[in-house]
Amino acid sequence: MSSNKDYYEILGVPRDADARTIKRAFLQKARTLHPDVNKAPDAEEKFKEVNEAYTVLSDETKRANYDRYGTPDGPGGFGSDYVDMSDIFSGFGMDDIFSSFFGGSGRGSQSARQQRTRGRDMGITLHITLEEAAHGCTKTVSYERLAPCDDCNGTGAAEGGQTKACPRCHGTGHVTTVQRTILGQMQSTTVCPECGGTGEVIDHPCETCNGQGRTPSHETVKVEIPAGVHPGQTITIKDKGEAGVRGAASGNLVVSIDIAEHERFQRQGDDLYCTADVDALDAILGSEIEIDGIMPDEKVEVEIPAGTQYGEQIRVERHGMPRLNSSARGSLVVVVRVTVPTDLSEDEMEDLGAIALRRTTRIAEESEKKAAKRPGKAKSKSSKKRPFGRR
Numbered sequence: 001m002s003s004n005k006d007y008y009e010i011l012g013v014p015r016d017a018d019a020r021t022i023k024r025a026f027l028q029k030a031r032t033l034h035p036d037v038n039k040a041p042d043a044e045e046k047f048k049e050v051n052e053a054y055t056v057l058s059d060e061t062k063r064a065n066y067d068r069y070g071t072p073d074g075p076g077g078f079g080s081d082y083v084d085m086s087d088i089f090s091g092f093g094m095d096d097i098f099s100s101f102f103g104g105s106g107r108g109s110q111s112a113r114q115q116r117t118r119g120r121d122m123g124i125t126l127h128i129t130l131e132e133a134a135h136g137c138t139k140t141v142s143y144e145r146l147a148p149c150d151d152c153n154g155t156g157a158a159e160g161g162q163t164k165a166c167p168r169c170h171g172t173g174h175v176t177t178v179q180r181t182i183l184g185q186m187q188s189t190t191v192c193p194e195c196g197g198t199g200e201v202i203d204h205p206c207e208t209c210n211g212q213g214r215t216p217s218h219e220t221v222k223v224e225i226p227a228g229v230h231p232g233q234t235i236t237i238k239d240k241g242e243a244g245v246r247g248a249a250s251g252n253l254v255v256s257i258d259i260a261e262h263e264r265f266q267r268q269g270d271d272l273y274c275t276a277d278v279d280a281l282d283a284i285l286g287s288e289i290e291i292d293g294i295m296p297d298e299k300v301e302v303e304i305p306a307g308t309q310y311g312e313q314i315r316v317e318r319h320g321m322p323r324l325n326s327s328a329r330g331s332l333v334v335v336v337r338v339t340v341p342t343d344l345s346e347d348e349m350e351d352l353g354a355i356a357l358r359r360t361t362r363i364a365e366e367s368e369k370k371a372a373k374r375p376g377k378a379k380s381k382s383s384k385k386r387p388f389g390r391r
Contacts, residue, residue, distance in 0.1 A: 007053035007066065015067070019058065020150055026054040027208060027215055058218035059142055083126060083141050097144055097216050097242075117198065119146065119214075119242035119251035126255050128225060130262040134294045134321055136227035140220055141255070146242045147217035148250075152206035156213035156246040161204030163246070166195035173199040198245070213246040223255050228270070228322035231259045265294060270330030272320040275337050276302065283308040283338045293319055293332065302334050310338040 008015050011025040032038060033047040056062045056072045065074035122145060128137065148154035157163060165171035169192035179186045191197040205211030221240050234256050241251030259267075266273045276291055286306030293300045300319050308314075313333050320330030344352070 004070075005049070005053070007056050010049055010053040011057065013057075017057075022054065022057050023150070023215070023217065024208060026050060026058070030054075030216070055144075055218060059220070061142075083139050097146055101146060101212065101214070101216055117245040117248040119244040119249065121251040121254055122241040123254045123256065125258050126223060126225075127258045127260060129260055130265060130267065131294060131296075132225060133229050133257075133259050134227060135296060136229075137225045139223045139225060141223055142218070142220045143253075144216065144218055145240075145253075146214045147219060148243045148247075149206060149209035149213050149215045151208040152213060154213040154243065154247045156206055156209060156211040157202045158204045158206045161202050161206070163200050163202050166192060166199055166201050168192055168194040169199060171199040173197040200246075202246075211246070214243040221253065225257065226324060228324040228326070229257050229259075230324070231257060233257050264292075267321060270321045270323050271333055272330065273333045273335060275335045277337050277339050278304055278308065280338050280340050283336065291334070294321065300332055304336070308336055308338070310336065312336045 008017070011022060011029065013021055013025045017025075029050045030047060033043050033050060035044045035047065038047075056066050059072075062072035066072045069075055122143075124141065124143065126139060126141065128139070149156070152158065155163070166173075169175050173192055173195065174189050174197065175192050176187060176189045179188070192199070195201050202211045206213070209215045219240075221237060223235060223237065225235070234254050237253040237255065239250040240253035243250045264274050272294060274291070276289060278287070278289065282289075282304060284307065286308070287304045289302050289304060291300050291302060292298065298319075300316055302314055302316055304314070313335055316332040316334065318329045319332035322329050
């Protein structure tokens with residue numbers, strides 16, 4: 001978003017305007033500028049400008065940053081718990097929301113009218129880290145939707161207005177016409193043009209929402225992410241989707257969880273896999289190492305048995321991901337990477353050389369003994385290899 005625009009001037013409101021005043025000003029301008037109703041060459045550009053101003057001034061965090069720093073993002077963004085979905089809301093940008101708003105009430109048969117007047121479900125994908133999935137978190141999501149109209153409380157009627165059965169279709173929502181053709185009389189049923197298929201009309205509709213009972217709105221909602229959530233799982237927030245027409249039920253907000261790849265851990269179910277470098281001498285003799293776990297400030301002690309091989313997996317119970325809705329946890333699986341030390345002193349190299357010589361001699365002697373026990377086999381001469389280290 002541009003930071004050199006005067007959003008208050010664009011909407012024509014004072015800097016101390018309250019949220020309702022800002023919303024009314026936005027709706028008034030948006031109705032005249034939306035491309036669905038305004039065919040002027042610059043209408044779309046002006047509508048986007050008005051929408052940008054409203055997106056900032058209708059959001060408390062963005063507005064506070066804009067007032068203080070001149071930019072809605074502030075000096076350092078919104079922080080890790082604030083997620084702005086205004087640009088990435090799946091299929092529900094402000095333009096789409098206004099298309100629904102201008103489209104008015106639902107049409108069709110009685111069952112179809114009930115489905116169309118109910119607000120649509122809205123879906124978003126929320127990106128979180130593996131750490132947030134492990135210990136759970138709360139995200140504040142900012143998004144656009146058609147919300148119940150504040151001025152008429154969602155009824156669609158102005159003060160003193162009443163909802164009545166449509167006089168043209170008598171409340172059925174459709175009208176039947178008969179035409180004479182060369183094949184005889186043809187009867188057709190169409191949506192009532194007077195009520196748009198709802199079967200009802202309002203004698204004094206609300207000026208803010210044009211009788212729909214809902215208006216485009218910028219809203220925020222808190223999303224509780226449970227510990228142990230898996231990627232692709234959804235969280236449904238009831239009645240936070242699109243508002244229904246004239247008080248009909250609202251749709252739901254369906255939040256799909258996406259978990260970013262981690263630099264150290266790989267998740268398989270509730271188990272976590274990671275690699276750990278182990279010195280070759282520690283792998284030979286056995287040792288204990290400490291690694292950071294997935295939970296905050298968690299330290300995990302890992303026993304390295306004597307003789308551990310490269311690529312061997314060591315499982316540490318109850319140190320993986322929490323199991324959803326349970327106090328249990330999966331396992332932490334440590335994949336060992338044996339590393340050869342390169343910083344040994346001369347004395348240590350000589351000690352290792354002596355060990356290697358003794359081991360070579362022992363293996364040769366054992367091999368000779370086995371050969372001597374096999375009939376028809378000649379004894380092999382022992383081979384002496386140079387020991388490791390300096391001579």
